[in-house]
Amino acid sequence: MEITGKTKLCVLIGNPVEHSMSPKMHNAAFQELGLDYVYVALRVDNDKVKEAIEGIRAFNIKGANVTVPHKIKAMQYLDEIDPVAENIGAINTILNRDGYLYGTNTDGIGAVRSLQEENVDLKNKKIVMIGAGGVARPISYNFAPDAKDFVLFDIAQNAVQNLTDELNKKLGGNIRGYKSDPAIIAKELQDADIFINATPVGMYPNINHSVIPKELLRKDLVVFDVVYNPLETKLLKDAKAVGAKAISGVMMLVYQGVAAFELWTGKKAPVALMKKMVLEGLGLS
Numbered sequence: 001m002e003i004t005g006k007t008k009l010c011v012l013i014g015n016p017v018e019h020s021m022s023p024k025m026h027n028a029a030f031q032e033l034g035l036d037y038v039y040v041a042l043r044v045d046n047d048k049v050k051e052a053i054e055g056i057r058a059f060n061i062k063g064a065n066v067t068v069p070h071k072i073k074a075m076q077y078l079d080e081i082d083p084v085a086e087n088i089g090a091i092n093t094i095l096n097r098d099g100y101l102y103g104t105n106t107d108g109i110g111a112v113r114s115l116q117e118e119n120v121d122l123k124n125k126k127i128v129m130i131g132a133g134g135v136a137r138p139i140s141y142n143f144a145p146d147a148k149d150f151v152l153f154d155i156a157q158n159a160v161q162n163l164t165d166e167l168n169k170k171l172g173g174n175i176r177g178y179k180s181d182p183a184i185i186a187k188e189l190q191d192a193d194i195f196i197n198a199t200p201v202g203m204y205p206n207i208n209h210s211v212i213p214k215e216l217l218r219k220d221l222v223v224f225d226v227v228y229n230p231l232e233t234k235l236l237k238d239a240k241a242v243g244a245k246a247i248s249g250v251m252m253l254v255y256q257g258v259a260a261f262e263l264w265t266g267k268k269a270p271v272a273l274m275k276k277m278v279l280e281g282l283g284l285s
C-alpha cells in the first residue's frame, strides 16, 4: 500500500490499543477494495480525550473507533450521537463529515449481524441473557426492542437491577431481570428461543467453565457466546453436542468492524477477509 498526500486516515483511540485487531482487520479490508485509506491505533491518555477528538477535526481524520476506557467520555465532544448509542451510553465509532463528528455504537449491530448471518430471526423471540455488564448494554439495546420477552441475569444484583430498570425506562418494555439463580435460569430457559452468554465465563484460560449446565440446552435453542477466545467455548461445544445452533462472539467482533468500515467508506466490507484477519490476530486461525 502506497501512502500519499491523498490517503485518508482512520484511527483507533483507546488505552491500551496495542492488542487491538482493528488495524490488521481494517487495513486488509482497505487494501482488498483498493481504497486509499490507512488505519492506525493511537494510545490516548485518559486526560487527553478532548484533545484527541479535536485532533480528528484538526487533522481531517475520516473515521475513528473508540475503545476502553474512552467510549463514554468521548461522547461529550461530538456533534451528534446516534439515538441507540445515546441509550447505550457509549460510542465505539466516529464518522467525520467535513468537521461534523457523528458518533455511533456498532457493538450491538455486530451481535445482530452475527446472528442474522446464521439465519436467526430476532423478531418476536424470547431471549435469555446472563451478564449485565459492559457488553450486555449494546446487546440489550439492539435485541430487546424486537424481542417478545427479554430476561436478564447477573451474579451482581445491582448490575442486573440497574440495567433492567434502565431498559424498561428507555424502551418502555417489559424486560425482566434477576440475580442469577440456577432454578430461575432453568425455568426461563425452558421456553426460550435464544440464549446469550454476556459474561467472561469460559474465556481463556478458564476454558472448561460454562455459565449454564449442558442439561439446560436444547436442539431448538440458539446459543450465542460473546466470548471469542477460545473460538469454541465449553458453552458452544455443549450447544453443538445437543444439536443447537452455536454462535461465537468472534463474529460480533468482526461485524462491529464491518459496520464501522461501511460507515466510513460507503462500501460493502469484505467480511470473510476481515474475519480471517481477526482470527489470525487472535492466533486462532
Ligand SMILES: NC(=O)c1ccc[n+]([C@@H]2O[C@H](COP(=O)([O-])OP(=O)(O)OC[C@H]3O[C@@H](n4cnc5c(N)ncnc54)[C@H](OP(=O)(O)O)[C@@H]3O)[C@@H](O)[C@H]2O)c1
Residues within 6 Å of the ligand: 110, 130, 131, 132, 133, 134, 135, 136, 153, 154, 155, 156, 159, 180, 198, 199, 200, 201, 203, 211, 226, 227, 228, 249, 250, 252, 253, 254, 256
Ligand atoms: N465479541 C465481542 O465483540 C465482545 C465485545 C466486548 C466484550 N466481549 C467479551 O464479553 C465478556 C464480558 O465483557 P464485559 O465488558 O461485559 O464484562 P463486565 O462489564 O465485567 O460484565 C460482565 C458481567 O457478568 C457478571 N458475571 C460474571 N460471571 C458471572 C456468572 N457466572 N453468572 C452471572 N453473571 C456473571 C459480572 O459480575 P461481576 O462483576 O460481579 O463479576 C458482570 O456484571 C468478556 O469476555 C469480553 O471479552 C466480547
